Amino acid sequence: MRSRLQPLTSTGIVVAVLVLSLVVGAILTAVEGRNFLSSGNIDAVLTGCSILGLIAIGQTLVILVGSLDLSVPFVVSLTSVVAAGQMAGEPANVVPAVLLALGIAAVIGLANGLVVSFLKVHGFIATLGMGLIISGYLGSNYQGSHGLAPRSFRLIDATQIGPVPLTFLIMLGCALLAIVMLRRTRLGHHLYAVGGSPEVARLSGIRTSVPVIAAHVLCSVLAAVAGLLLLSRLSVGSPTIGSQGDYDLMSIAAVVLGGTLLAGGKGNIVGTLAGVAIFAVLDNVMGVMQVNPFLKDVIRGLVIVAAVAVYAGREIDRRPARFDRPTGLDAVLQETK
């Protein structure tokens, strides 16, 4: 088992698992008498990827730099109600509303980043606090749905290019930008460096706060884009849409499933997207099969834990064995002699 997995990278594994889940999903869907590859179903899977995908891209950046962002679901909710309120059904308000939502998110991300890098509060706590603050604000100022998106804005969610929804393309575009950023800019390289070892980064002359703050700002802004897309879909802002989606923990799960080290410094966007897609396929297939919602969560949970267990096992023994590893059976035989 181990020897066959050895040459595969973490990303390789997660892509392989994705392909496997696609095949199994297609078979199970066919058993139910439905077509997994029907354009309606492809649309459903891709749409399922888009929102979590955007958030998980941001989460990847934050985790790579060695932090975490638990405030994303609240940023999603906040931007959806704020933008909806600002739009108030008027097409002319769309651009200012979008800019306002993105700006608020950037400020939230900036605050997270500053607290993490200068007050040395771990991202887990800093963003937990930020999440609570936003959640309190939402709870006291918004009851139920709020505002209205004009038809022109709702079109974003409704538009499709072939079987591919526009929201998915927006997510993919953000992913490409993030990939280029990570691989081809100094910021990206320094993000890995700070996540790998802040001390090494510092001794190499990197201002370690810059990548941390940038990652948090980008993460919040991507969450805001997700909030706006949800607004486009629902046409009204909802103060609970983010927390309903469990986007904080699901995005972290997708990132880790995608092979990124929770401690930071190692990982990539492609893995994360594959992780998101695995969840989307699981959800879709379980939806078609009408699996009990509680069982759904059990299966998701098992997938996450199993994935991390596989990675953890791979991390331990890096050195290849010099002498052939005896199989378990051999060892037992030796033992009984």
Next chain:
Amino acid sequence: MPATSVVLQARGLTKSFVGHTVLEDVDLELRAGEVLGLVGENGAGKSTLMKILAGVHSPDSGTVELNGEAVSFSHPVQAQQAGISTVFQEFNLLPERSVAENIYLGREPRRLGLVDVGQMHRDTEELLTGLGVTGLRPGQRVRSLSVAEQQIVEIAKAVSYDARIISMDEPTAALAEHEVELLYGIIGTLTARGVAILYVSHRLKEIFRLCDTITVLKDGRQVTTQPASSLDDAELVRLMVGRSISSFFPDPVEGTVVGEPALELRDAGNGYVDGVDLTLRAGEVVGIAGLQGSGRTELFEGIFGVRPFTRGTMSIAGTQVRPRSPRAAIRAGLAMVTEDRKATGLALNQTILDNALGVVRAVFPRRTAQARRDVPGLLSSLEVSARATDQEVQFLSGGNQQKVVLARWLTTEPRVVLMDEPTRGIDVGAKHSIYELMRSLAADGVAVLMVSSELPEVIGMSDRILVMRDGRLAGELPAGSSEETVLQLATGVTVAPTTTTPAPTDAPTEEVAR
């Protein structure tokens, strides 16, 4: 080479931390193309001095002049830009990033605003070729490199800043003997280019091999600065410790009896070692030599149940056992002093007492009370210098930390003690007390098995020398064999004395060793 010119001149450097003076009125002069050796026991102020030059600390008083101009650094990067690079003892590399990414970290070449990976790889290639290094690919992930290769990446990184001065803190601490040669070659290349090198090492042989001038520090003060040619080993040791050590490697304690076999392996093997036959008797000190990666540590891990043997038999004091976990091994009477005391030997932020009792508490809870009473005596017999037993071990020097590791194992009253690089990175005085401890353990009927990359140590301390090669025991040599013989067996090739082992410079070491 043109007449040597002074590139760095430091005068009257003084530094204290929280009222404790660690460096007092030290002068230093580095010349282009020369290697200055900085020696002294741990705590003598070598690291502080290096860190001042590197811009990590700023001195309380004193001046540093670079090419005649006074400089003061408040950040390591300023020192690097001024042409002073430092290779610290701990690796400052990112294991998950490539060689090129590590070397050019913070200075990635760009084209049109984007990082030019191709350029970065070409620059790396050129840099490595210039240092005479082959077989390292710029795209290789650092995690996949050997310790020696990582050390080379560190040095290449230092060189890549166009450094005029490179200081190296114990660059060979983690290297095996043959890898050290590679480092010597690189240092030769650098000095030929006119780079000045500040070289800190505990290995006297290296100091004499490499250095033109030697500065000795003791308790933060400069004892002397002399041309290397005017010193010999014995004199240098005397200057460092302030007393002469007549027998650096102590002889067996009188009355030591080599008794029954304490540990026996027959055809033992796991994934990393194979076909090991070994008999270790009570009262013996046996050394294991071998190159890095020859399976020495893995053999220990097999014995100690970390990577249990899957083949062959093992017995302790005549009883057949096969520990499948360290816990089982400890119960069977084994102890293992690991290679990396900070990572696997100690809980750094716990107290000396908690560390000393760590193993007993976990494995023999009923003996804890007795062990707690024994610890103070044990610590003082090991000459641990610490304020009190409730001091956190992270604040101790390397030598004292290692003694706490030993105390931690001695409280379990083991029959067999495995020591993996027991004196790595510790000063001469602490080394000596660990050697004496090994002898007194043997006198008490304990069997000691030691792995060491320092040949003089293996040769000087062992009653018998076992040599490993490629995961197998290549052979056994008697006490006092020459370094050439050991190396021949370890590498499996006949070493021409001119290429690898500089016999003349070795001779004094051997004399001290006896």
